[in-house]
Amino acid sequence: MEEFIMIxxxxxxxxxxxxxxxxxxxxxxxxKDHGVYMLxxxxxxxxxxxxxxxxxxxxxxDTVPFDNWWERARAEFGGDDFVEYLDGDAAAFDRVIAEGADLQIEADAGYLYINAVATRS
Known part of the structure; x- marks a missing residue:
């Protein structure tokens, strides 16, 4: 069974x-390069x-030790750096605005899965 790691x-x-x-x-x-971020x-x-x-x-x-964030990013997204462009008007982003939802991202070999989820406590 494959373990899913979420960001x-x-x-x-x-x-x-x-x-x-x-x-x-x-x-x-x-x-994904020196960390994982959106802009x-x-x-x-x-x-x-x-x-x-x-x-x-x-x-x-800035907040997670190098070995920890590097391994987490590699485990989720692989070893190569990348940029993936997302539609800024996507429904998941609407939920961030309207509900204050966080985003959860997981990846497999062919897809990114982006879900709005209840704010983490």
Whole structure:
């Protein structure tokens, strides 16, 4: 039986990203490189970096030890870095806004599964 590992994004972190993407009428990028995070495809820069970023709880290099976030990201998404573009108007993002739902993401060889879930306590 295959074990599923999930990555979570908190609604409070995602709201500014969703708002920026909808305001700029662009997609939301899910990125795996130095951690796992989401950001608006077109966003404001500050000191050469994107100003608005939502880190995955389990893969935030600022709060999780390197070996832990790196292994979690590799286990869920594989070893290669990537960017996957998501529709900023997707129903899951609507639930983040309307209900304060968090997002849960899991992946297999061909698909990303993105679900809005009750806020984690």
């Amino acid at each position: 979570h994004f908190l609604a409070s972190d995602l709201l500014p990203v969703i708002s920026e993407a909808r305001t700029r009428q662009c997609r939301i990028a899910l990125v 608006s495809e077109k966003g404001e820069m500050e000191n050469g970096r994107r100003r608005v970023i939502a880190w995955a709880v389990e893969c935030n290099p």
